[in-house]
Amino acid sequence: MRLFGLTVRLGEEMEKGLVERGLTRARAAVIWQLHERGPVTQRTLSQALRVSPRNVTGLLDALEAGGYVTRSRHPTDRRATLVGLTDQGAAAAARLRADYEMGAQVLLGGVSSTDLATFVRVLDHVLDRLQGASPATTSPATEGVSGRSPAG
Amino acid sequence: MRLFGLTVRLGEEMEKGLVERGLTRARAAVIWQLHERGPVTQRTLSQALRVSPRNVTGLLDALEAGGYVTRSRHPTDRRATLVGLTDQGAAAAARLRADYEMGAQVLLGGVSSTDLATFVRVLDHVLDRLQGASPATTSPATEGVSGRSPAG
DNA sequence: ACAACATAGTGAAGCAAATACACAATGATG
DNA sequence: CATCATTGTGTATTTGCTTCACTATGTTGT
Numbered sequence: 001m002r003l004f005g006l007t008v009r010l011g012e013e014m015e016k017g018l019v020e021r022g023l024t025r026a027r028a029a030v031i032w033q034l035h036e037r038g039p040v041t042q043r044t045l046s047q048a049l050r051v052s053p054r055n056v057t058g059l060l061d062a063l064e065a066g067g068y069v070t071r072s073r074h075p076t077d078r079r080a081t082l083v084g085l086t087d088q089g090a091a092a093a094a095r096l097r098a099d100y101e102m103g104a105q106v107l108l109g110g111v112s113s114t115d116l117a118t119f120v121r122v123l124d125h126v127l128d129r130l131q132g133a134s135p136a137t138t139s140p141a142t143e144g145v146s147g148r149s150p151a152g
Numbered sequence: 153m154r155l156f157g158l159t160v161r162l163g164e165e166m167e168k169g170l171v172e173r174g175l176t177r178a179r180a181a182v183i184w185q186l187h188e189r190g191p192v193t194q195r196t197l198s199q200a201l202r203v204s205p206r207n208v209t210g211l212l213d214a215l216e217a218g219g220y221v222t223r224s225r226h227p228t229d230r231r232a233t234l235v236g237l238t239d240q241g242a243a244a245a246a247r248l249r250a251d252y253e254m255g256a257q258v259l260l261g262g263v264s265s266t267d268l269a270t271f272v273r274v275l276d277h278v279l280d281r282l283q284g285a286s287p288a289t290t291s292p293a294t295e296g297v298s299g300r301s302p303a304g
Numbered sequence: 305a306c307a308a309c310a311t312a313g314t315g316a317a318g319c320a321a322a323t324a325c326a327c328a329a330t331g332a333t334g
Numbered sequence: 335c336a337t338c339a340t341t342g343t344g345t346a347t348t349t350g351c352t353t354c355a356c357t358a359t360g361t362t363g364t
Contacts, residue, residue: 193341193342194341194342195342203343204337205343208342209342225339229341230341231340232342
């Protein structure tokens with residue numbers, strides 16, 4: 001039951017951590033995707049983040065202005081744009097990853113490894129059930145959107 | 153590790169469920185608070201939800217227009233407004249509660265009771281650590297903001 | 305070759321959530 | 335009763351997000 005409460009609280013805390021670092025949740029998600037996937041088109045980002053293409057344009061405008069990402073022409077498709085992380089963007093991603101693991105250590109420190117194993121097992125179970133609850137929106141042709149991890 | 157990923161995914165799913173029912177996350181949170189606390193002032197809501205008073209005004213404007221809540225004069229303090237749920241608002245809260253428990257059953261169904269016990273124990277542990285990570289913003293005079301549960 | 309259709313990104317318009325600042329009305333206090 | 339604090343709201347702004355319309359391109363069928 002407390003699972004939902006935790007979701008809200010943890011989500012808030014994650015967002016707070018991001019904001020303290022000058023990023024928003026949405027922008028951090030973009031950086032994270034680029035970190036996980038390397039340079040991709042905006043279309044790919046739009047599908048990975050499950051937001052409208054127009055929204056990606058806006059997020060990238062901000063991130064580009066902030067010096068986190070670069071847009072370059074796609075080598076073969078002149079309609080498309082390739083988006084990649086700048087050095088600053090890559091550094092931000094690395095910091096995200098570090099904070100994220102540190103956060104996990106803080107939150108889960110003191111939990112016995114057997115309990116942790118059980119916890120993770122149930123977590124995966126829940127994640128699995130979630131997977132089955134959504135794909136009405138997901139196009140079958142799309143790859144599995146695995147790296148939808150967060151930050152903070 | 154997957155904890156953060158789950159937080160994001162579950163948060164998304166919760167929000168999706170709400171939107172399908174014509175509510176947004178923020179407005180559902182208001183309804184939930186009123187459900188848990190009964191009629192309160194906007195100030196109280198602002199503190200419970202940890203958002204600015206101005207934001208509460210806006211959320212209540214929308215909820216009042218939608219017929220979910222009513223604003224009435226405070227019996228003793230003529231500055232303050234007492235906010236309460238309408239019948240429709242109470243019905244929405246009841247539906248939230250039902251869906252929320254049903255969701256838990258879907259997500260946690262098939263988990264053995266011993267695993268569930270461990271899971272909840274670790275969950276509480278994490279929640280505890282979260283509590284300790286934030287109260288820089290919380291005023292000491294305020295009660296514990298316990299009912300910060302969600303919906304979906 | 306070329307018309308027809310599909311796809312990639314963006315402008316325009318708009319909504320929701322949230323913020324900060326300013327302010328009027330009211331309450332509380334020395 | 336003057337001063338200070340509190341309550342709610344107007345104005346303005348930021349961010350995330352959507353839909354619709356549109357241009358520029360790619361792709362395909364005949």
